[in-house]
Amino acid sequence: MTVSASDRAPAAPHTIGLLDWIPAAWRTVRTDALLLLKGVGGLLRLRPTKLGSIGQTFATQAARHPERPALVCGERRWTYAELNAWANRCAHALQTAGVRPGDAVGVLHDNRAEVLAWVLGTVKLGAVATLLNNQQRGEVLAHSLRLTRPALVVVGEACAEALHSLPPAERAALSAHWWWDGETSPPEGLSWTRAPLAAAPSHNPPETAAIRLHQPAFHIFTSGTTGLPKASVMSHYRWHRCMSGMGIMGLRLRPDDILYCPLPLYHNNALTVSWGAVVGAGACLVLARKFSASGFWDDMRRYQATSFCYIGELCRYLLNQPARPDDRQHRVRAMIGNGLRPEIWDAFQQRFGIDHIAEFYTASECNLAFINALGLPRTTGLCPLSFAIVRMDMDTELPVRGGRRQHMSRVNRGEVGLLITEITPRAPLDGYTDAKATEAKVLRNVFKKGDAWFNTGDLVRHQGLHHMQFVDRLGDTFRWKGENVATTEVEGVLAHQPEVAEAVVYGVTVPGADGRAGMAALTLRDESAPFDGAALASALFAQLPRYAVPLFLRLRDDHVVTATFKYSKVALKREGYDPIVVHDDLYVLTPGGYVPMTGDIWQALSAGTHRFD
Template sequence: MSPPASDRAPAAPQLVRLTDWIPAAWRTVRTDLRLLLKGLIGLLRLRPTRLGSIGQTFAQQAARHPERPAVVCGDRRWTYAEFNAWANRCAHALQAAGVKSGDSVGVLLDNRAEVLAWVLGTVKLGAIATLLNNQQRGEVLAHSLRLSTPALVVVGEACADALHSLPPAERATLCERWWWEGETPPPDNLIWAQERLAVAPSHNPPETATIRLHQPAFHIYTSGTTGLPKASVMSHYRWHRCMSGMGVMGLRLRPDDVLYCPLPLYHNNALTVSWGAVVGAGASLVLVPKFSASRFWDDVRRYQATSFCYIGELCRYLLNQPARPNDREHRVRAMIGNGLRPEIWDAFQQRFGIGHIAEFYTASECNLAFINALGLPRTTGLCPLSYAIVRMDLDTEQPVRSGRRQHMSRVQRGEVGLLITEITTRAPLDGYTDAEATEAKVLRNVFKKGDAWFNTGDLVRHQGLHHMQFVDRLGDTFRWKGENVATTEVEGVLAHQPEVAEAVVYGVTVPGADGRAGMAALTLCDDAAPFDGAALARALYAQLPHYAVPLFLRLRDDHAVTATFKYSKVALKREGYDPTVVHDALYVLTPGGYVPMTGELWQALSAGTHRFD
């Protein structure tokens, strides 16, 4: 199916003008003043050193509205009181096993209510819920576990493949205790979590009331800008800021609202943004195992959802579905997420009749967030705290410093630059579990001596009136299918293939698709057999998440390197997979493996009519 016309022609850069801002602000204040004030008061009351926690906030909602539906998953439904009791049993079971404040508890489950129960139970103790990506396998999963050193890991029945990708001996060194969350007896002598829960009490643990907001609540894995996954730290303070700012003020849910969540709970879009908005309103969260474009609106109608969360690629998939007469027959009035591209924004909003799009910008490790609270089109919204958009050298991908003091300079309205956010007591940087990785993201002496700013690694457009628009991601990480792909992870897997001597991985744009698709420039070994595209594809699928498998290959005799012996990717990214520019052999990933690029395939890619699964 050909993409909509709006999907083929990027929209002109939009600036935010007073003539747009004032009417939007007036409509928002007039209709949602109570919620705006509630969110603002919530933000102003937050201090990192104050007592407070996610577990305490949820327990308070359960005490106020015990019979209100809290979580729905499939045909199962839990009230706030029921879910709070479940989480309490998880907390007491963990505590009886020796888990204490500051310990990490790994959660390796598919998308289901059990994730939230174990997460909530963990944070009620002051422990840290480590959300493991259930698509990781082998060495990548082992690396994630080494970063967080969990005292205990809860693994689900649906994640048995991930568990068995770790040899038993290595598994024991990564974590001594593994609990099995499932209906059937556990394999490999794992402890059956259900037996522990059956005898655990359901009252609120007293430790919950002693937690302070600055304490860590979650580990969320992100690729960062280089290397294997990093474990970013999410504090109770940042979760509550998100709840008040993005949830209450931005999305503006009410107690009778239902938020449909098709995103994985190991992402902050689901765990912090969506769940935070729901808990802040005392509303209901609907969880589904995974996103389905064909079933999405049927599900929304089935659960009578009034809102949903998204990533940009999800919206594109929905827009590419055949139009139906009942596209607007639903109760959804608002949606929250990030990555809705400007070129499809209007088409999506008009086709499905969504009144309010609460697009936001943040990152798991970022100390600030932007939210489109006023509902203006094609913007990530505004942020009341200190940030700057500074000039970049796109060849070196480094911010420009100039003058005697070597300070940075801000871009003008309408220009594109690097987004940086100031690190302050009101906006502390939680960073990663790795202190060196955190420090690598900090820019110092930016505008004055002694200041400190977080480098987001993202290019954004300054739209005026404190609004901005996301443009692109810098560095060695690119985003595809809603997931961050670390090039070094893919390069490491390629380097272990017997026929590959060297591999350079980078992201390239594909017409009609969000983010960047993976491309690998390979140098084959001198004694390698003739290139077998089908065999290489099978090997990569076995060792990488599907979204990380490169869609394009380029076979080269050698690679250009910098003076510090790093691979130079700037020219590779610029040349992409254009056969009129690239004279090396080019291959494209198909269901049968990698096949040579043909003129027909190139034309389809250029026209945006070729689709990848």
């Protein structure tokens, strides 16, 4: 089945024509011409082989504007000069410990200022900051460390549980040095950071000036489509492209702006998009420890924020809060993020009075980005570089090739297809740390012999005038609560439960919610034994991030497999949790565990009124 204009699409497709584009472009140029020119100029000057780095850009801002506020976290505040000096001490301490250019340095912290200090200090040396997901535990965390082989790992005391999920012997095998970055005494086997930081100088390390833009800066982990996390490589070049394209040209911050970030710094939305926008403008970042829907706008007022970053589910949470008289009593004029669904776009913008929504599209491993620089509604914006939206076969989830040369074909305006981005010298593919995983994402001979394109794995709508709208995620990985959920990772945990013989995991749509919720089709080892939904839920919460725990279960006698012994998920996804078409036993997750699907729950789900914790 080839994707057509009506498949997997919003109810009211939104296309863009000249009558939309021209007024929006005129308003944008009239109000922000200088910032647009600055952003475009920054993009044009960037070349992967040129000297330049994140550390050098930050040090330059600190030298020009030392007393400007750079970072706020809770009650603590740092100027550009203070944060630069702190990062320099981190860099010199790491260097004394033996960290050299190209080495990876793991950062395992919750959301706090220390993350930025260690990351900035690491990249100033030409080393690579490995942003470890603080929700990972055990084998998943160990896998992330094996992918990146850090020379040293810095651990915050709020991440003690993650640390202790790795036995001491395994920790020693994964990295030679483990540093404890906390107020309390370090656990056995870890060195305290207090001594090396206290002895470290605060001047800029000379190595920073020798870094070239194409060199790697971060490792950001993504679930990918094969199950366990992949480590995508973020170069200094891509960070600066985001700074100029998304931050300066898209969000258009000014030096007196304050951007509030409630997202974790191990996400590129926070570390690259948000922090890049702030540094490019010489503005201030307010870093929240975690997101709170009920306290969000109180924080906006408390910190006098003028902008914030988001993911789509965050916006839905805010919109679902009871309306308040002070919903528009704030200084916020702009927001930047991805995943704001078309069906709530207008309601969100109108209720909270946000002038400019800089929706964007990219991925940690993608070589291009789209940004809604013109402020048009319900679009991820445009990208000036080469991309294509091609026809897909949804049964095989592969692009359609045809004709004598077996080339792909583009969809028409208004239709949905697979987004692919051309790999060129101006848009190189940094890929993953695993070369085979990178090559698996490259499509070759797409429109002509010898060309190469990155397969994003995302279905998007061609809106016209180089704009597109995100529709859905292909493959086994699906997004829920703003996180990528890898089905094979969840299947692996389920397979280790004593009562489970086989498990197939997939994503299903839930009315009124973004992304896809997890569902697992299970066969049990002993079908005559009573199914304990509370015990299984408890075990899954102990071994998986909360967002990865399936919300629905389907108990089956056996599973359909393909000729190559792969589980067939197409029918499972289509049938979902509808008791009318599914004749197996269905269960739904509640605070008390998995309970049988009832007519009342089904009706609430269908109406979009059922809520999951």
